[in-house]
Amino acid sequence: MAGIVPEQWSAAENGNANVTSKGSSRELRHGRTAHNMSSSSLRKKSDLRVIQKVPYKGLKDFLTNLQEVILGTKLAILFPAIPVAIIGTYCGFSQPWIFGLSLLGLTPLAERVSFLTEQLAFYTGPTLGGLLNATCGNATELIIAILALTNNKVAVVKYSLLGSILSNLLLVLGTSLLCGGIANIRREQRFDRKQADVNFFLLLMGLLCHLLPLLFGYVGNKETSDALISSMQLNLSRASSIVMLIGYIAYLVFQLWTHRQLFDAQDQEDAYDDNVEDEETPVISFWSGFAWLVGMTLVIALLSEYVVATIEDASDSWGLSVSFISIILLPIVGNAAEHAGAIIFAFKNKLDISLGVALGSATQIGLFVVPLTIIVAWIIGIDMDLNFNLLETGSLALSIIITAFTLQDGTSHYMKGLVLLLCYFIIAICFFVDKIPQKQPNAIHMGIQPMNNIITWGRGVFSS
Amino acid sequence: MGSITEPWVIAENGNGNGNAKGSSRELRHGRTAHNMSSSSLRKKSDLRLIQKVPCKTLKNILSNLQEVILGTKLTVLFLAVPLAIIANSYHYGRPWIFGLSLIGLTPLAERVSFLTEQLAFYTGPTVGGLLNATCGNATELIIAILALANNKVAVVKYSLLGSILSNLLLVLGSSLFFGGISNIRREQRFDRKQADVNFFLLLMGLLCHLMPLLFTYSANGEISTTIINKMSLTLSRASSIVMLIAYIAYLIFQLWTHRQLFEEQEDEDDAYDDEVTVEETPVIGFWSGFAWLVGMTLVIALLSEYVVATIEDASDSWGLSVSFISIILLPIVGNAAEHAGAIIFAFKNKLDISLGVALGSATQISLFVVPLSVIVAWIMGVNMDLNFNILETSSLAVAIIITAFTLQDGTSHYMKGLVLFLCYIIIAACFFVDQIPQKQPSGMGVGLQPKNNLGVFSA
Numbered sequence: 001m002a003g004i005v006p007e008q009w010s011a012a013e014n015g016n017a018n019v020t021s022k023g024s025s026r027e028l029r030h031g032r033t034a035h036n037m038s039s040s041s042l043r044k045k046s047d048l049r050v051i052q053k054v055p056y057k058g059l060k061d062f063l064t065n066l067q068e069v070i071l072g073t074k075l076a077i078l079f080p081a082i083p084v085a086i087i088g089t090y091c092g093f094s095q096p097w098i099f100g101l102s103l104l105g106l107t108p109l110a111e112r113v114s115f116l117t118e119q120l121a122f123y124t125g126p127t128l129g130g131l132l133n134a135t136c137g138n139a140t141e142l143i144i145a146i147l148a149l150t151n152n153k154v155a156v157v158k159y160s161l162l163g164s165i166l167s168n169l170l171l172v173l174g175t176s177l178l179c180g181g182i183a184n185i186r187r188e189q190r191f192d193r194k195q196a197d198v199n200f201f202l203l204l205m206g207l208l209c210h211l212l213p214l215l216f217g218y219v220g221n222k223e224t225s226d227a228l229i230s231s232m233q234l235n236l237s238r239a240s241s242i243v244m245l246i247g248y249i250a251y252l253v254f255q256l257w258t259h260r261q262l263f264d265a266q267d268q269e270d271a272y273d274d275n276v277e278d279e280e281t282p283v284i285s286f287w288s289g290f291a292w293l294v295g296m297t298l299v300i301a302l303l304s305e306y307v308v309a310t311i312e313d314a315s316d317s318w319g320l321s322v323s324f325i326s327i328i329l330l331p332i333v334g335n336a337a338e339h340a341g342a343i344i345f346a347f348k349n350k351l352d353i354s355l356g357v358a359l360g361s362a363t364q365i366g367l368f369v370v371p372l373t374i375i376v377a378w379i380i381g382i383d384m385d386l387n388f389n390l391l392e393t394g395s396l397a398l399s400i401i402i403t404a405f406t407l408q409d410g411t412s413h414y415m416k417g418l419v420l421l422l423c424y425f426i427i428a429i430c431f432f433v434d435k436i437p438q439k440q441p442n443a444i445h446m447g448i449q450p451m452n453n454i455i456t457w458g459r460g461v462f463s464s
Numbered sequence: 465m466g467s468i469t470e471p472w473v474i475a476e477n478g479n480g481n482g483n484a485k486g487s488s489r490e491l492r493h494g495r496t497a498h499n500m501s502s503s504s505l506r507k508k509s510d511l512r513l514i515q516k517v518p519c520k521t522l523k524n525i526l527s528n529l530q531e532v533i534l535g536t537k538l539t540v541l542f543l544a545v546p547l548a549i550i551a552n553s554y555h556y557g558r559p560w561i562f563g564l565s566l567i568g569l570t571p572l573a574e575r576v577s578f579l580t581e582q583l584a585f586y587t588g589p590t591v592g593g594l595l596n597a598t599c600g601n602a603t604e605l606i607i608a609i610l611a612l613a614n615n616k617v618a619v620v621k622y623s624l625l626g627s628i629l630s631n632l633l634l635v636l637g638s639s640l641f642f643g644g645i646s647n648i649r650r651e652q653r654f655d656r657k658q659a660d661v662n663f664f665l666l667l668m669g670l671l672c673h674l675m676p677l678l679f680t681y682s683a684n685g686e687i688s689t690t691i692i693n694k695m696s697l698t699l700s701r702a703s704s705i706v707m708l709i710a711y712i713a714y715l716i717f718q719l720w721t722h723r724q725l726f727e728e729q730e731d732e733d734d735a736y737d738d739e740v741t742v743e744e745t746p747v748i749g750f751w752s753g754f755a756w757l758v759g760m761t762l763v764i765a766l767l768s769e770y771v772v773a774t775i776e777d778a779s780d781s782w783g784l785s786v787s788f789i790s791i792i793l794l795p796i797v798g799n800a801a802e803h804a805g806a807i808i809f810a811f812k813n814k815l816d817i818s819l820g821v822a823l824g825s826a827t828q829i830s831l832f833v834v835p836l837s838v839i840v841a842w843i844m845g846v847n848m849d850l851n852f853n854i855l856e857t858s859s860l861a862v863a864i865i866i867t868a869f870t871l872q873d874g875t876s877h878y879m880k881g882l883v884l885f886l887c888y889i890i891i892a893a894c895f896f897v898d899q900i901p902q903k904q905p906s907g908m909g910v911g912l913q914p915k916n917n918l919g920v921f922s923a
Binding site for chain 1: 648853854855858859862865866869870872873875877878879880882883886887889890891893894897898899900
């Protein structure tokens, strides 16, 4: 039983921070979730003085807007990687460079998208805003996945989504709990486990959906043809995806309407907190925010296209397997902003927000992005199933179970974080040494996949 | 652990959000949560018509008949019993016999639990509890033994596995879901200690299924399948004995040493409840009840025999695989009465009873019916082991783990129920699309299985 007794709130008002604290109610009124709260920690107040001197009003507004959007993050320094990556493509840079630059460029973009959805939420109201966040929260992962699908790189899609779940569960959560545990070593670190529990049911359900198609590959014998097994796997995966999406929709209803109090029960002592109490007004207008969001999405799509196109070359020239790059490197970049935010909140002993970020993001990928990808693949006629192979599914199963056990008692200490982090290292090493040609494990269920990547979405990126 | 004394005080003011279990009166007669749930399907039969019958003996027989046959809301399904028998003697289409027998089994399963409960009035609580613990899943047991006698080991395994899955995911899932929806503004609590005991036992059962399964994977090319089969058979028989010992210990734990865990309850609860306050006196005599029980068991055996004999034909003509019919359809029918009961109690926010029904039934099948089937098979000379194949064992493992996680914190909401229910749908979809010939997967463990269920698969 998570021990939320009313007495604790009064204790909190005396100033000690060892209570279950969540975002202030102000935050949630605008549909902000823990996911967004964490990104906001990377933001900085931009200095508008220089712009005030610009005489022409239209230009001034435009510059202010630009400054809010582009310079409003501590990651702004990574933005130059975007033009360099684009120029690099045209000037024939070597492919691994383009890959690296695109990855760097994606990092601030992921953070900015969550900033923009949050801005839009000011205009749309809390419920719609919550839905927007729930959909765009992992926009980068979704775009990379869909682009890789159109390029018929089903393995990259699977690996990157799996890696994203693993990185959220073990890396983000592990470092948060470790840093939080060390920083608050003498204080009690509590969180509300009910919220975490909901995520774990859904993750376990997702695991079941991955496990059953995998096992189909093992129940067959010599007489059952591969084609029969793949078609069974495919049908089951598509049916499961629909069930998973139903589960996710129910989760949204649960989170945004019927059981809001589970997710936004919070104390008022955030008012004393000097970091989150910036005046909550939108800094840009609705249509400007919307335009920015569309623009950013296009840039993300462009960079993702580069990443997808150059991943094999990068793998070749760096001597890393594609599976390692997709499972470990891609998600670290895609989640960097959330990762930093989760750690910062853990330092402040606000574990509920850290957990909300890490688990919420993992659930969103596991129960929304993955089934959506399957259905998109179905629509565009690609055979992608939920079979992630034995090694990957095994890692996923252990990660979910170990994290769920870790969070059973509603308290935390640095040892929990350390063990999760070490688990992540072990899994990373496993995929690092895994030199089995990547085509092999997917051979069974990728059946109809065309010989080479015929569909090229962008320019002549596929030089190899 | 949320059993503090304050909730009782609140509960006495009339709102029902305290932990509610059956009244102590109930348990004094050896009634378990399992029986309580079936009782929600009963109705008071109207004896007025019978009072007019002049002859006393006839009157007694009629009122006895009415209590037994008409005392359930499922009575209308009894019609399927004679229909199935007629259909069988006139050689109707075999799928029809299968369907009618399944329908006929539904009310019989409920009536058997009614009769054991009646007998418990005469035998006292402990023997009554034992009786319930043995006959609670009589239908499943009889189907299993008859299928064994027909050498259909795969059907036995599938139907028992399906029964555990249906109790854990379907019955529990829909109870928590409907309970959560109807009590959406109230706190829904239960006592997790009782649930925990069931999960230890279920996990132990899982271990017993896992080990023989892993034997087949640990072997390398040089070891012949005969040796592996023999090893897995020996291990299964030893494990079955251990499982039965555990079940006996569980009965002792439940009926003697730790009764308070299972019957801790408030007294005022039932006083306000208009459904369970029926005067607790036996409605039929001991010998009459005993005779009925024997008779019902025979009818169940007859119908089960039909079900087992016609399952392949039904599978052929309906285009469903035998594994889907055995894992999904058979258990839904066998558990219909308990299922309805569990949902009704969840609606009333009495989650402890719902949990007791679902988990108790799952434990009973896993730790009593399964090992008993293995031992009966041993006695009859059929080679049945605990190897349920990888797909089935993994479904079981995930089902147990996810349910255990769900029930960790002693509270419930509809999302928990929905997730369990969706998991059941996914597993059902998995066995629905599974078109791998059924002989093959059980080929290893079954050995003696006759040739006649080869051509089962239409697809």
